[in-house]
Amino acid sequence: MKSFYKKYHRAQxxxxxxxxSEWNAVKLDKAVISTFISVAFLILIVYTAIYSKEIVTxxxxxxxxxxxxxxxxxxxxxxxxxxxxxxxxNYADLExxxxxxxxxxxxxxxxxxxxxxxxxxxxxxxxxxxxxxxxNMIFYKRVLQDVSVTTGYFNxxxxxxxxxxxxxxxxxxxxxxxxxxxxxxxxxxxSSGYATYITPILxxxxxxxVLLMGIGLINGTQQExxxxxxxxxxxxxxxxxxxxxxxxxxxxxxMFSIILPIQVGIVYSxxxxxxxxxxxxxxxxxxxxxxxxxxxxxxxxxxFKRREDSIVFLVLTSIPSLMLSGLSFPMExxxxxxxxxxxxxxxxxxxxxxxxxxxxxATFNEVLQEWNHLWVLTVVYFILAAITxxxxxxxxxxxxxxxxxx
Amino acid sequence: MESFLYIIxxxxxxxxxxxxxxxxSVILPIISILFFNTLLSKGVPRDLPIAVVxxxxxxxxxxxxxxxxxxxxxxxxxxxxSQLEGENxxxxxxxxxxxxxxxxxxxxxxxxxxxxxxxxxxxxxxxxSGLENKAFRKVVGTLSAGANIxxxxxxxxxxxxxxxxxxxxxxxxxxxSNPYTNxxxxxxxxxxxxxxxxxxxxxxxxxxxxxLKYSKGEKIYTIAKGNLLVIILAKTLPYTLWFLFIGIVxxxxxxxxxxxxxxxxxxxxxxxxxxxxxxxxAYSLFFIAISKSFREALTFGSGFAAVSLSFSGIxxxxxxMPKIMQWLSQIFPFTHFFELFVDQTQRGxxxxxxxxxxxxxxxxTIVLLAISYKKLTVxxxxxxxxxxx
Numbered sequence: 001m002k003s004f005y006k007k008y009h010r011a012q013x014x015x016x017x018x019x020x021s022e023w024n025a026v027k028l029d030k031a032v033i034s035t036f037i038s039v040a041f042l043i044l045i046v047y048t049a050i051y052s053k054e055i056v057t058x059x060x061x062x063x064x065x066x067x068x069x070x071x072x073x074x075x076x077x078x079x080x081x082x083x084x085x086x087x088x089x090n091y092a093d094l095e096x097x098x099x100x101x102x103x104x105x106x107x108x109x110x111x112x113x114x115x116x117x118x119x120x121x122x123x124x125x126x127x128x129x130x131x132x133x134x135x136n137m138i139f140y141k142r143v144l145q146d147v148s149v150t151t152g153y154f155n156x157x158x159x160x161x162x163x164x165x166x167x168x169x170x171x172x173x174x175x176x177x178x179x180x181x182x183x184x185x186x187x188x189x190x191s192s193g194y195a196t197y198i199t200p201i202l203x204x205x206x207x208x209x210v211l212l213m214g215i216g217l218i219n220g221t222q223q224e225x226x227x228x229x230x231x232x233x234x235x236x237x238x239x240x241x242x243x244x245x246x247x248x249x250x251x252x253x254x255m256f257s258i259i260l261p262i263q264v265g266i267v268y269s270x271x272x273x274x275x276x277x278x279x280x281x282x283x284x285x286x287x288x289x290x291x292x293x294x295x296x297x298x299x300x301x302x303x304f305k306r307r308e309d310s311i312v313f314l315v316l317t318s319i320p321s322l323m324l325s326g327l328s329f330p331m332e333x334x335x336x337x338x339x340x341x342x343x344x345x346x347x348x349x350x351x352x353x354x355x356x357x358x359x360x361x362a363t364f365n366e367v368l369q370e371w372n373h374l375w376v377l378t379v380v381y382f383i384l385a386a387i388t389x390x391x392x393x394x395x396x397x398x399x400x401x402x403x404x405x406x
Numbered sequence: 407m408e409s410f411l412y413i414i415x416x417x418x419x420x421x422x423x424x425x426x427x428x429x430x431s432v433i434l435p436i437i438s439i440l441f442f443n444t445l446l447s448k449g450v451p452r453d454l455p456i457a458v459v460x461x462x463x464x465x466x467x468x469x470x471x472x473x474x475x476x477x478x479x480x481x482x483x484x485x486x487x488s489q490l491e492g493e494n495x496x497x498x499x500x501x502x503x504x505x506x507x508x509x510x511x512x513x514x515x516x517x518x519x520x521x522x523x524x525x526x527x528x529x530x531x532x533x534x535s536g537l538e539n540k541a542f543r544k545v546v547g548t549l550s551a552g553a554n555i556x557x558x559x560x561x562x563x564x565x566x567x568x569x570x571x572x573x574x575x576x577x578x579x580x581x582x583s584n585p586y587t588n589x590x591x592x593x594x595x596x597x598x599x600x601x602x603x604x605x606x607x608x609x610x611x612x613x614x615x616x617x618l619k620y621s622k623g624e625k626i627y628t629i630a631k632g633n634l635l636v637i638i639l640a641k642t643l644p645y646t647l648w649f650l651f652i653g654i655v656x657x658x659x660x661x662x663x664x665x666x667x668x669x670x671x672x673x674x675x676x677x678x679x680x681x682x683x684x685x686x687x688a689y690s691l692f693f694i695a696i697s698k699s700f701r702e703a704l705t706f707g708s709g710f711a712a713v714s715l716s717f718s719g720i721x722x723x724x725x726x727m728p729k730i731m732q733w734l735s736q737i738f739p740f741t742h743f744f745e746l747f748v749d750q751t752q753r754g755x756x757x758x759x760x761x762x763x764x765x766x767x768x769x770x771t772i773v774l775l776a777i778s779y780k781k782l783t784v785x786x787x788x789x790x791x792x793x794x795x
Contacts, residue, residue: 043709050716050733056726075575100717102755116575127578128692134584135752138723141536144579151577158574175520177572179553182546184539186497187527194722197532217701257499261409308615309426315604315708316434319597319715323445329589330502330534333451335444351501360499361531369498399791 013242014384017246025218026251032214035311039210040259041267049204054193058086059142062106063095065089069117075128079110079150084142101133108132108143120158146368188360196359199273200325203263204354207286208293208347209318210259211252213304215297216310221278226396234270241386249294256383264358277357285357285395288374289350295381304386325351346381409630413640416626417613424616431645432607433650437602439659442594447664449590450745454538457484457501457724464512470523470549474505479541496528503527505537506697513551532703533589582753591666591752597746598721603686603714603740606649606705610690613641615700615791624789634783637754642687646680653679661751669754681767685739688774693782699793714740742766 007294026032063079065072080087088106091097097109111129130147134140158175162369165174189196253352261279268275304310324326324342351371356362364371421427441701458474460467475482484501492504506524515519525542527535551572558568585592617626630636657675660666687746697703715721717735724735735741746763749755785791 031699032704035705037707038705043713046713047716050727051722052728053726056723059723102759121576123570123574125565125576126573127576129578130579131580131582133582133753134587135582135592135748136720136723137584137587140581140584140587145540148577148579151575155573155575159571174409174517177554178550178558179520179557180546180550181513181520182543182550183524184543185524185526186535186539187526191608192529192536194532197530213735220596234539285681300715303765306426308619308704311701311704311708312608315608315712318712320441325579327531328533330451330454330531332453332455333446333448334794338445343435355530356497356499360497360528365493366497398701 014240014243015136015247015250017248022251022321023353025221026214026255029218029221031216031307034216035213036210036255039213043201044202044206044263044267047269048195048199048273051194051198054195055084055191056138056142059084059108059139060092061063061085061087061110061143061147062100062105063087064091064094064109064111064196065114066099066114067116071117071120072112073097073332075112075116075150075154077170078154079147081116082146082150084146086255106137107136108147109148128234136226137227148198171293172351186266195271196273199267199271200355200358201322201325201351203260203267203324204289205318205322205347206352207256207260207289208321208350209313211256211290211293212297212313212317213310215252215294216301216304217307217314219298219301219308220304221308225394226400243296244389245295245385247362248298249291251289252294253287256286260286275358276361282337282354282357285353285367285371286350288371288378289346289353292346292374292377292381293350293375295385297379298385299381299388302392321345321347322351324348327351327355338378343373346374346377349377409633412629413626413637414644417641417644419548420573420616424612427539427546427609427612427616430605430612431648431652435602435605435656437648439603439656442597442601443664444660446590446594447690449588451534451537451589453481454479454534454541455483455501455737456480456503456505457486457495458482458487459486459492459504462507462511466506466512466515470507470511473545473549474542477545479537484764493526496526496595501709502531502534503542505542518557528542528611545729548679553742554702558782577621583754588665593720594660594664595666595748596661596715596718596744596749599682600711600715600740602649602656603682603743605652605710606645606683606686607690607711608704609645609649609695610642610687611694611700611707613645614691614694617705618694620717620790621696622789624787626788627789634779636780637692637786640709642691646683646687649671649683650680651659653683667752669752670750671757674750674757674760675747677764678743678767681746681771682743683772684738685743685771688771688778689739691782692778695778695785697791699791702793710738714785717741718744720744729732736766737770739767739770742770747759767769 044103059261060081063076076087079085087110088100094109094111097106099110100106109131113126113129114125119292128147128151131142132143134139159177160170160173163176165168186192203401238246260282264275264279264282267273299312322332324338324345325348326334326342331342334342349370353367353374356367356370425757458471459574471482484492484495486495489504490505492501492506495501498506498597504526506526508522511521511523523546526541527539527542541669546547554572555565555568558571559565565573567710577628581587582726582744611653626637630640654676657679661668689710693703693706693710697706717724717738718741719735723743724732745761746767749763750757
């Protein structure tokens, strides 16, 4: 019992020593502070600003009207009043419209055929031809969706009017026209806005980016200066890495528990992005996310020789982690290998859980799966970090003794 | 000339001595090409999981379910008994949408009374939910049209007239540029070229920064006899050629290995690649010139590369951004490169319309080099950055 207390006491001292030296390292390193601030706030704000208009409206579309009847003009004005596109009608033929398509003044071309109005009056089927550019999916979807929705309404209008002329009531005519009515309800992000979609994802991703960069910078410096052993003298003792790792993670977790509420508080209210969860639940969920990222960071930062090496994390890992989170491209389309790889990265459950909590009104029970996943990752990376830290210190000590003996 | 060759030789020795440069210029580019090509090898998402609550449980409702399941986009993975249970499945992220078939669906349909089918979809996941809702509307629309037409046929209308009565206007849709609406063609064109840009930035900043961090700038300055142009050329030209080679491998992976659509001018595509590399190198020199330390230059370079994808308009169109962001997007070479690249690969437009992007890339390169020249000279005379960290 006594020896247990003694061990505990020593570990406690080592823990607080680590906390102080890590905090001093963060405080004295201007680069770390500027990285934390610039990435956590500046990059989040720039990205949110890019998407701040939420949806794409007024995609210009060229209309080649070969008919010039009243019906065709009605159709065009209906197209023009749809949410996503604006029509440009001053084209005599397809060639003229193509010129504007090449110079990107229009993103699609709609051709209304000759005899459009006449055919409709005579109950003959007529065809509206649409060319939509799929080199950018956003334009493509907008153009195609708006044209087909407008055509659908226009059709329904014609048929229902005709049936009413034959003596049906409007409800009857409607029911006859569409026996099954599809009703689509968009949940959570009701207008399918881009900022509302991407900002929560980025907030959670940035946690991982900033921590990896910060930890890499500090560990890189200690390695450059060969100060690991000096800063954490008890590391080589049996189980000596445990209090050191706990101390380090304590500092970073505490820092982010302050940064995260500020991010959510400022950026989300400025760009009016909804937060559908209390900050305490978010913090509770973030705890294993922060811990697993910190240990992950310590485990891989021993690969870096120089402090600068960690900065490349920002560019190299952001897009792959975003893709692998499954929120930008459905996970179902990835191969088994990438799905397994995604499971090993803290940001995958981190982003998913954060989005569920803040956007999807999920209760804590509904993110338990992600939370547990993060705890498993925390344990795994803790062990890895302990091993790499020990190896790193042993190497440093060998180098030092070599130098001393020379 | 002699000093030019000497610096080149020194650069080659550094490539193998300095692991970081070797990793950024050789290993990671190859990994990134493999990664993106295999990650999105299924460019069109299939079998997105949905849940269906069948409150009717008739032959007709079961038919609707099997129709939903039969579309390539959807897969009915869950059949919860209540709507609440289904909504929880959405929140847990197990399904992208929940389709509810109301009670009396089958009998209403038979009696000619209008009935509804509800689709609740998770629009927090934009791409998947968009595909889900589109597939849902298509299935229900087809079923509804079938019911309408059958009713007319029962009254004695012939099938073609019944179709025309139901749908006076049909749509003939033609997809330009990306005939299979393949997301890999769309996203990977951005990702692969962006990563090429990232590696050019990192390599350039590293091979200048590593010298300047350890105060070797002055040594090179003496070797080059004070001629900055010699230093810049000798240190960047080998990488220009090397990344051109990597870029060609990347193009090969896209257009030969993966069959991306290629409708434009191949020579212009190569030119666009060259311009991307050179303009990025110019930007990297600029970041070195304005930075106080190696670390700062890397931060600038990484941040610049990280945001340039969003500024290029691939994820959100430039004209939909706030005005200031629209202006900012123009200083990113990647914006102009990407426009040029897509124009000459997928869109296949006449070269005349690409002159604008080509000249803007050239102008950006020249301007950036002109601004950085003086500061770089000072930096090399000093021999190192102001700060070590």
